[in-house]
Amino acid sequence: MRRVASLILVLVLAACTTIALHRFDQLYGPADPRRFDQPLAPPPGESYAQTIQPILDRRCVACHACYDAPCQLKATAWEGLARGASKTPVYDATRLLAAQPTRLFVDAQKPSEWRELGFFPVLNEHAPTPEANRAAGLMHRLLMQKEKHPLPTSGIVGGGLDFSIDREAMCPAGAQIDEYERKMPLGGMPFGLPGLSPAELGVLSRWIERGAPYEGPAPVTPLALQRIAMWERFFNGDTPKERLFSRYAFEHLFLAHLYFDDDPERQYFRMVRSTTPPGQPVALIASRRPVDDPGVERFYYRLVPERETIVAKTHMPYALGATRMARWRSLFLDAPYTVDRLPGYSADTAANPFATFAALPVDARYRFMLDEAEYTIMGFIKGPVCRGQMALDVIDDRFWVTFLSPSVGDHREQADLLARDANLLRLPTGSSNEQVITPWLHYAKLENEYLSVKSEFLARGLGGPQNLDLRLVWDGDGRNPNAALTVFRHFDSASVVKGLVGEPPKTAWVIGYPLLERIHYLLVANYDVFGNIGHQLNSRLYMDFLRMEGEFNFLVLLPQAQRIATRDYWYRADSASTREQVYGGPSTTLPIDSGIRYRTADARLELLGMLKTRLAPVLAKDFELDRAPAAWRAPLRALGEVRGASLEWLPEDAALVVEAPGAAPATFSLLRNTGHASVSQLIGERRELRPDENTLTLVPGIIGAYPNAFYRVSPAQLPAMTEALRGLKSEADYAAFSERYAVRRTNPDFWSVSDGLVERYRRDQPLQAGILDLNRFENR
Structure with missing residues (x-):
């Protein structure tokens, strides 16, 4: 009987969902999945890039970027909003079969193509009226939900919101938004954070009402076009030696944010494979991995603009310039060796780069990787494996x-x-x-x-x-x-x-x-x-x-x-x-x-x-405390010298903002180094922890793309903060610590503190900086 009852319940819920999804059809006509295949041009004098994307960057991209964006909704580009959302997670450690890739700008190009891959819209695709754009547009509804149901202004966030990184997808599709609002009133966007300012909300609301207009991607500068032509010639030589080197370069640079070292605007590009040669529009080869068979005998390496907002968790800058080209010519193209044949793209080839690139000098390969070793190591640190x-x-x-x-x-x-x-x-x-x-x-x-x-x-x-x-x-x-x-x-x-x-x-x-x-x-x-x-x-x-x-x-x-x-x-x-x-x-x-x-x-x-x-x-000196004001160094050093079990209550990665009267705020990273007896165990890590061996690293600037907490203190408060940290013995102790020093999710100053962090990050670490991710921000 239980099985029968469960089956009936499932059928009833499915029927309710179907009814909910069709309610918008009844009110606003059938959805047109092709509505945003061609974006609506903005009115004269208005620009999506100048007015809308900056708001999204400040308030939405902090959670909605890369593969771990909730419900795969990406706010890093208009095309991400037009693509919509999916209840299928990218990170799934239990799936038995490989999943369909869903990379923005790669695995589908139009919103209608994403609908065929199971994505649902967050912008209204029903009748193009202001009323429908508001009521049937999930993005607008979730923004207004936060306006109607703001967070408390102190303490932790309640309301049944789950902030765990492995939480189930709660994305409402279509008219499911009505039930979502009833069940989770505090679940408006930004999720679990203060709402937008009236000015920001007004700008986004009017943009949505007008049909989310977009002028298209920014043009590439004339200087960058010249450099693209030069580098595409370099990467697309016809000799076997040139082609083998270019393959080696591509398989190492495909994740890089490439930029030209003489470009004052520092526009970023990606290296891709295309079936079309330089001078023609790029026809992307959308293989799962860079080592996979391109499917055509002759293909070309092309540079395409990075069209998404730069976020710290995936940002891997890599400079191209005359010195770099001369270096690679010397190592790979002018060196006295021959390439008799080009390797294929079999599974065996992908599994063994030493056989694939055996014809390239070992010294040249090693120096290619050493020259930018931080980037090389960053590949497995910031690449998709490390989530x-x-x-x-x-x-x-x-x-x-x-x-x-x-x-x-x-x-x-x-x-x-x-x-x-x-x-x-x-x-x-x-x-x-x-x-x-x-x-x-x-x-x-x-x-x-x-x-x-x-x-x-x-x-x-x-x-x-x-x-x-x-x-x-x-x-x-x-x-x-x-x-x-x-x-x-x-x-x-x-x-x-x-x-x-x-x-x-x-x-x-x-x-x-x-x-x-x-x-x-x-x-x-x-x-x-x-x-x-x-x-x-x-x-x-x-x-x-x-x-x-x-x-x-x-x-x-x-x-x-x-x-x-x-x-x-x-x-x-x-x-x-x-x-x-x-x-x-x-x-x-x-x-x-x-x-x-x-x-x-x-x-x-x-x-x-x-x-x-x-x-x-x-040795790089960027993260030495000698960069801090002299009067602050002793108390900062004392804070960084805290050791032992009290640190187990501290989050892994916190940003510390020190504010002194008459001085500009300064940012420091407070990193907990957790003691382990071993790191060779696949499961049961908690058994290997050694709290007595916990240490701190305190440095100026930002290290880490996912801050778990913001702390804000004056220089005079640092000694008391240090003693409070040494005395932590329970979660209740940490709650009192947070009440005194942390900028919690509910703090009305949350966004001003966050904006200041990112602004100083861009000023002090301009090459490395990107939007910080708040998906792991604590609620304690």
């Missing part, structure tokens, strides 16, 4: 990254090694993987065999301890700040910045070419965010090997007698077999002792200090 805890619990909360020097060793010998053992470096690929454990065991075996071969190669090449020293670490050629990076994990998001930021961390990676290339192809070029659970798990599990390999490269610089003890400390919670995997299994070791002269018993800490000294000439 959610499962993708990120494979790394520690903060660690330093350095690189093996490209000037050390015989690159011809390394090329021979890579060519001979390329099969050992194969990566898991494919969007739908049916198995997990069997592939993991297979790739573990390959990794062990590779590390064994690598250790023999290193022992043979080094010859003795006298060659195992700091000269192995790239010094940036004395001028490149990409030689030293810091990675921060913020639980389910992450950041990478230039410089060795903060106190010496627990762990560090030293990355060589084979490792750097595999990180990129595993988590960036080969990763399909629309792939199934098997694809995602295999990528996550393989990343364990790559982390361990980076740590291995650091460990071999330690005295041989301290390597195992250091490794065991990093993996305290793991079995002996897991610990041995750092070395590729129990039989794999490097029998050569370090040639570095150590003077203390703690060689790990001493080595981290030596790395900082060696790289001092190129």
